[in-house]
Amino acid sequence: MIYRTRTYIAADWDSDSNAVEQLNKWNDSNYFSLSFINAHDLQQARDNSLNCSIKSSLATRLNASKTFILIVGNNTKTVRSGSCQYCGSKNSWTGACARGYSVDNRSYIEYECEKAVRDGLNIIVLYKATTVDRTKCPDAVKNVGIHMPMWGYNNGQLVWNYQAVKSAFGQ
Template sequence: MAYRTKTYIAADWSGDKDAVDQLNKWNDSKYWSLSFTDAHELTQARDGSLNCSIKTSLSTRLDASKTFILIVGSDTKTVRSGSCQYCDSCNSSTKSCKRGYSVDYRSYIEYECDKAIRDRLKIIVLYNAAKVEKSKCPDAIKNEGSHVAMCYLKDGTYYWDYQAVKDAIG
């Protein structure tokens, strides 16, 4: 059995890439003392067109992780990317996969959250905002783990809140 040593970052990559990039910037910097090993360095799906292939790759990375970080932005709860309903191999009338895979209507984010809870990972929810808004968080982890805002507002300007993030990650 492999030891879980990695940190897994989940996010709506189209809407919250800036927050993911900031987290990685703090991690990669010699100046900041944030330190984690990103599970995304392990493996990538080879077939970007099949949601089930991507979920298999996500599962491999989650299996090596001890910490699950979800970055929540304005669309995180409603993003549907990864659902089988958007795959050409899914027959919606029979609810079956033409390639023989099981049908999963969860988005990538819902899949990741469910697996993180099932595997009992340490859960950290970071909001790409100056306040925690649990209404934007997927229901599966709305009441799980630590919830922290990644930003703060000062004199009408938003700033990244390194200390709050560092304290949450530990």
């Protein structure tokens, strides 16, 4: 039996890491009451690993998770990092993997979203914006889970919307 106790955060790490950092700040704070156990504290793949090895590491962390959080920014739906088409082991003539692995042209984000849905995880989609724009969301999670903006206005100032995020967590 798999015991799923962790929360998995997926994002376009190149563009949206500040939103991931904000979630972790709220989680680590004694002031805020957002609370989760981060799945990324488990095994990590090296940056120079093959895309298929990294996806295997992602699967290990997703298998330990009960909640999947996707942070949606401007590039989330179109980012291609993780696709075998960018791996040096993919033979451009045959289309096969020279190392004998199966070819997977999904990005890391597409892979994570599809696995989260297939595994029946609680899905929270947080938009790095003041509104929910499902056209920026990967198709696999576009119509499932809770969708909430991470930004709001306070006295005319654009701020992280802690209350909206906390309500998405059901806390």
